[in-house]
Amino acid sequence: MMEKMIFGRYIPGNSYVHTLDPRSKLVFVFAFIIIVFLANNAVTYALLLAFTLLVVLLSRIRLYFLINGLKPVILLLVFTFIIHILFTREGDVILDLGFLKIYEEGLKQGIFISIRFLVLVFMTSILTLTTSPISITDGIEVLLNPLKKVKLPVHELALMMSIALRFIPTLMDETDKIMKAQMARGSDLSAGPMKDRIKAVVPLLVPLFVSAFKRAEDLATAMEVRGYRGGEGRTRYRQLKWDWKDSLCLATLVLFAVLLFIYRS
């Protein structure tokens, strides 16, 4: 189950999207999240969807894999869609089942919101799928650098992020191992009544916490003995390089925003 999840996972590759500078990708996604809200009619939503698919295509990540990996999110999406259909009461009635009336506006809103949601999830997933966690944090650190002026501990924040990201797969492995050890002792997480299943989480969580705390301590010691004293005067091993490709990518986004502005009602 867990190996199919793609949140925060990175698939190495050398597509156009992979080779972009993390800074441009971050700015792109952040701006895109805002631009999404410009769409307000069928044409603009169609444009959004098309644009996202184009990005997916450019990243050379199989659409099937993306959808498969985002199954839990898609479930949520279906849920919001149904809520919208059931509770929006505007426009003409398009379906009357007596106990339940479906309105035109409800259907429209449901579809629009779903597209908005889908597009956001796809874009952010593409970001994490095509950018290694290390480059993402590097990008964030550089982008936030100006905030050092207002005494924001940018380096520390970036470090915290990269440590957190770094340990997601480790903790996943650990969870898998402990789960298997407890399953071998007859604990069953996937069957039985809800009450038993919740109880079965305890043998999983306790060892996981214990090892996470131990790991944190070990890491702190390891950093200390290697002379880590924070970001002051620290040089960089990985240098970020801005390319014409990055400018092109941001220019396309501006163009796209203009397009949305023209076609929105």
Add this chain to the structure above:
Amino acid sequence: MDIKLQQVSYAYSMGTPFEKFALFEVDLDIPSKTYQAIIGHTGSGKSTVLQHFNGLLKPSKGEVHIGDRKIEAGKKAKELKSVRQKVGIVFQFPEHQLFEETVLKDIMFGPMNFGISEEEAEKRARDLIHLVGLPEHVLDKSPFDLSGGQMRRVAIAGVLAMEPEVIVLDEPTAGLDPRGQKEIMDMFYTLHKERGLTTILVTHSMEDAARYADRISIMHEGRCVLSGTPREIFADSETLESYRLELPRIVKFQRKIEKMINQNLSKICLTEEELSEEIAHALREGRDQS
């Protein structure tokens, strides 16, 4: 209970870009009441194989027979619980699975999951704590107050408390001091001898494999490349080397001695005791001849 693997292949993350085969067409036959060792270099697929022994992993291709249960690729396997009670697995660093408030409760966790009554489970725990070499008063302590070696013993007791017919050991002594290593290995050997417990030892210690196992199988790059008795396996050091494995220290020593006295001993010795006897024998013979 016999365990049989037939043409088992296993791939992690099937159907995703991360798909990676870890096992290729493994055949393995472990009859009841034998002591089977599985040796191999790091990353050879040893740990993946052992998770097939109680249905924690389901083969991507091929089939696994555990007693009269059959687990097949592509078919849903239900009610694996009964299999898991009969096949206990002591994972690598089993102390990581401890979670209860007291050692006693932790040892009772396994049997009670399989529907053993509380009294019976407690009785088993009290018996087992001595068997694994700990004093009875640790039963009331928190497992997290114990030393690493003691935690290991408690975790092993937790698996033995299920009273399995087959026990699978994945590097059970990794990270222990030499004395603790010997104590634990000897304990499993006694259990094997006295109670007829089928034992599967996954290890990269050639010494342990030589000393305890009836049969050895070698894993290399996801394949089971060689099976045989310890004497057969350790007779051929070149084949072993091609799988990036070494001879046990004792066999290496024997080879050196043979070179020194310019004479081969009558058999390959698997333990220190055996070797010293053989050497004594050879020397006596040599004296008789001269």
